[in-house]
Amino acid sequence: MIKIAPSILSANFANLAAEIKDVEAGGADYIHVDVMDGHFVPNLTIGPLIVEAIRPTTSLPLDVHLMMENPDQYIPTFAKAGADIITVHAEACPHLHRTIQLIKEHGVKAGVALNPATPIDHVKHILEDIDLVLLMTVNPGFGGQKFIKSVLPKIEQISQLIQIRHLSIDVEVDGGVNEETARLCVEAGANVLVAGSAIYDKEDRGAAIKAIRSTL
Numbered sequence: 001m002i003k004i005a006p007s008i009l010s011a012n013f014a015n016l017a018a019e020i021k022d023v024e025a026g027g028a029d030y031i032h033v034d035v036m037d038g039h040f041v042p043n044l045t046i047g048p049l050i051v052e053a054i055r056p057t058t059s060l061p062l063d064v065h066l067m068m069e070n071p072d073q074y075i076p077t078f079a080k081a082g083a084d085i086i087t088v089h090a091e092a093c094p095h096l097h098r099t100i101q102l103i104k105e106h107g108v109k110a111g112v113a114l115n116p117a118t119p120i121d122h123v124k125h126i127l128e129d130i131d132l133v134l135l136m137t138v139n140p141g142f143g144g145q146k147f148i149k150s151v152l153p154k155i156e157q158i159s160q161l162i163q164i165r166h167l168s169i170d171v172e173v174d175g176g177v178n179e180e181t182a183r184l185c186v187e188a189g190a191n192v193l194v195a196g197s198a199i200y201d202k203e204d205r206g207a208a209i210k211a212i213r214s215t216l
């Protein structure tokens, strides 16, 4: 089963509750929430107060993608705010194993994200401890960027490793995923597709989700 996770980064922030309900009715599986700190990435977006505010608007899991330095400082707050999955960047975590344990201590699923230029070696030794690997298919920081095709072999590598070790870990891809690129990701082994502009820039979000699914 392929899951689709619309990223609310491309939603209308003045109308978030309705924007979330719209994709939930349209067949979304997760709500992807992009947290950016202006340091790890050159953009500032959502904090825990917004996560707390949107929590009651949907029954879908909140998939919180932390693009921030020192995430340990905020993991308890995001967990209390209602995150179901918290994903941290390997590049921002000098003590990645400790950070993962911290996420799990709060009863939240733990994910690790890798930038396009970061090799899968950075997660190889902690695969047994996590629930999700997120492979960035753009450089993090903004919605609406072009899919970086050279990440596809990394999706294949991590999916093979997960299979060989008989693990059940989600392989999520994020950035530039649309009707043209979704299939390439799934063929390489991804099973969770984040899509921001490909869904929220369309008037009919349900049709946009269906259009992506129809290509798979």
Ligand SMILES: O=C(CO)[C@@H](O)[C@H](O)COP(=O)(O)O
Pocket (backbone or CB within 6 Å): 007, 009, 010, 032, 034, 065, 067, 138, 139, 140, 141, 142, 143, 144, 145, 174, 175, 176, 177, 194, 195, 196, 197, 198
């Ligand atoms: O994490 C990020 C960007 O850093 C994403 O989740 C974007 O929000 C995806 O947007 P599109 O590339 O699908 O427009």
Ligand SMILES: [Fe+2]
Pocket (backbone or CB within 6 Å): 007, 032, 033, 034, 065, 174, 194
């Ligand atoms: Fe994201």
